[in-house]
Amino acid sequence: MMELTLLFFRACLALLAMPIYLLSFLGLWKPFCRKIFFPYFMETVFEICNNNVKKHKQELFRNLPDFTGPSGELKLLEIGTGCGTNFQFYPPGCKVTCSDANPNFQQGLSRSMSKNQHIHYERFLTAAGEDLHQVPSGSMDAVVGTWVLCSVQSASKTLKEVQRVLRPGGVFYFLEHVAANPSSWKLFWQQVFYPTWKLMFDGxxxxxxxxxxxxxxxxxxxxxxxxxxxxYWAPIKPHIIGYAVK
Incomplete structure (x- = not known):
């Protein structure tokens, strides 16, 4: 009975989102999403989300300077940089390499960079989290990924790459929305939204x-x-937050 209810609500949601499903069928939605919709969404809506979790991020990155490397510099790689909403939380002088699988965030990135001139921007890479071959092994003191492991093809492969690029004793910071508790109504509604949400929000x-x-x-x-x-969005309220040391 629960499975039939789930399918019913999924069908209702798909009907509401029918124009997007049609564009996807015609091969038009993905390029539009990646070039126009998702960059706009990330800069506008996620800026609000970022403000709502600001205290959590401040606490998360509070000990980031403790992982400064032997050279006296803090070298940081951010995967899934998007529009650069994390720049404000990095310590002064931090040397940041940015990477994202979507190369269409230039305008938002430029605005974030102009607001956050206390850090040094080293490189901008177009790269998926599962393949960071452009970053040398053991070259980073810290890696940051917030709201990114939800959309990579493989979280396990991405974490292997994170470990590869980190020096011994380096740190990986994460903030991710995750599945709700089993058998909860939150998980039920996540399952209802799942197919349409994945289509709308780039995987x-x-x-x-x-x-x-x-x-x-x-x-x-x-x-x-x-x-x-x-x-505000119930489907992404359950989160995990923290850090992991290599």
């Missing part, structure tokens, strides 16, 4: 149990907390 998955990938990644230290973020 974003609502029901990933990302904490399991982190637990299996064999970091030497893992600080992970489950929490409910103060966001």
């Amino acid at each position: 974003c998955c609502l029901t990933r149990e990302t904490w399991k990938d982190l637990e299996k990644a064999n970091f030497s230290e893992l600080k992970l907390q489950h929490c409910i973020m103060p966001l």
Whole structure:
């Protein structure tokens, strides 16, 4: 009975989103989404989300300077940089390499860079999280990924790349929306929204149990907390936040 209810609500949502499904069938939605809709969405709507979780991010990155490398410089790689909403939380003088699988965030990035001139921008790479071959092994003191493991093709492969580019003792910071508790109504509605949400938001998955990938990644230290973020959209309220040391 529950499965039939799930299918019914999914069908209702698909009907409401029929124009997007039609554009996807014609091969028009993905290029429009990646070039226009998603960059606009990330800069406008996610700026609001960023403000709502600002205190959580400030606390998350509070100990970032502690991972400064032996050279006295903090070298940081951000995967899934998007429009650069994390720049404001990085310490002065931090040397940042940015990467994203979508190369269409230039305007938003430029605006974020102009607002955050306290850090140094090293390189901008078009790269998926699963393939960071342009970044040398052991070259980073810190890697940051916020709201990105939900949309990579493979979270486990991405975490392997994160570990590769980190120096021994380096740190990976994460903030991710995840699947709600099993048998909960939150999870039910995540499952309802899942197909349409993934289509609309460039592969974003609502029901990933990302904490399991982190637990299996064999970091030497893992600080992970489950929490409910103060966001307006119920499907992405369940989160994990923390950091992992190589």
